[in-house]
């Protein structure tokens with residue numbers, strides 16, 4: 001499908017101005033770009049792990065989001081959206097809802113690589129029909145630039161200060177993309193139970209007689 005930037009820019013912004021992100025922050029630009037992928041007639045449910053994005057765009061009773069937005073904690077954006085998407089599917093099946101709804105979760109690198117990793121992993125492994133967007137600014141910015149597992153090697157943060165004793169962050173950046181690809185892929189074929197077969201069957205074979213229990 002071709003992407004026409006001029007046409008995309010005609011679409012109405014689904015994140016309004018007047019939020020409290022720093023002027024020039026890349027994150028609202030990223031959010032608007034993602035939301036432009038929606039068809040104008042589509043409805044969306046959005047959530048965000050606690051982060052600069054969440055606390056600056058959704059301070060009750062104000063919201064910059066024109067779509068339904070769910071407040072959740074740092075740890076559970078993946079789980080929140082999994083639940084909403086499952087409810088939507090159930091309602092659709094029972095004929096209680098006609099429109100098309102899309103489900104989008106945002107998370108910073110802290111909320112994605114570290115604290116929300118478990119719920120993201122579960123959502124991807126179960127294959128929910130949702131989009132998860134990590135806006136990766138490579139540290140916990142909202143609370144004062146602490147290191148996350150996405151912070152690059154040797155970076156100077158408040159918890160990994162660069163100096164004579166410590167040369168910044170000691171660990172490499174975690175490769176989340178590889179982990180997600182491995183998580184969301186269908187299970188690779190299991191090796192055959194027969195040790196004599198030189199090939200891997202596409203499905204695991206069940207032995208005709210169950211192996212003896214070791215106890």
Ligand SMILES: Cc1ncc(C[n+]2csc(CCOP(=O)(O)OP(=O)(O)O)c2C)c(N)n1
Pocket residue numbers: 050051052053074075107108109110111112115137139140141142143148
């Ligand atoms: C369980 C929990 N621990 C800590 C916090 C405090 N906290 C709020 S935002 C934040 C940093 C978020 O970092 P990141 O996810 O990278 O988003 P950014 O602020 O960089 O956009 C922290 C530590 C919290 N809200 N909940």
Ligand code: SF4
Pocket residue numbers: 020021022024025026027052053056137141142
């Ligand atoms: S501190 Fe937060 S709002 Fe400000 S530029 Fe960084 S990520 Fe954006």
Ligand SMILES: [Mg+2]
Pocket residue numbers: 108109110135136137138139140141
């Ligand atoms: Mg961050």
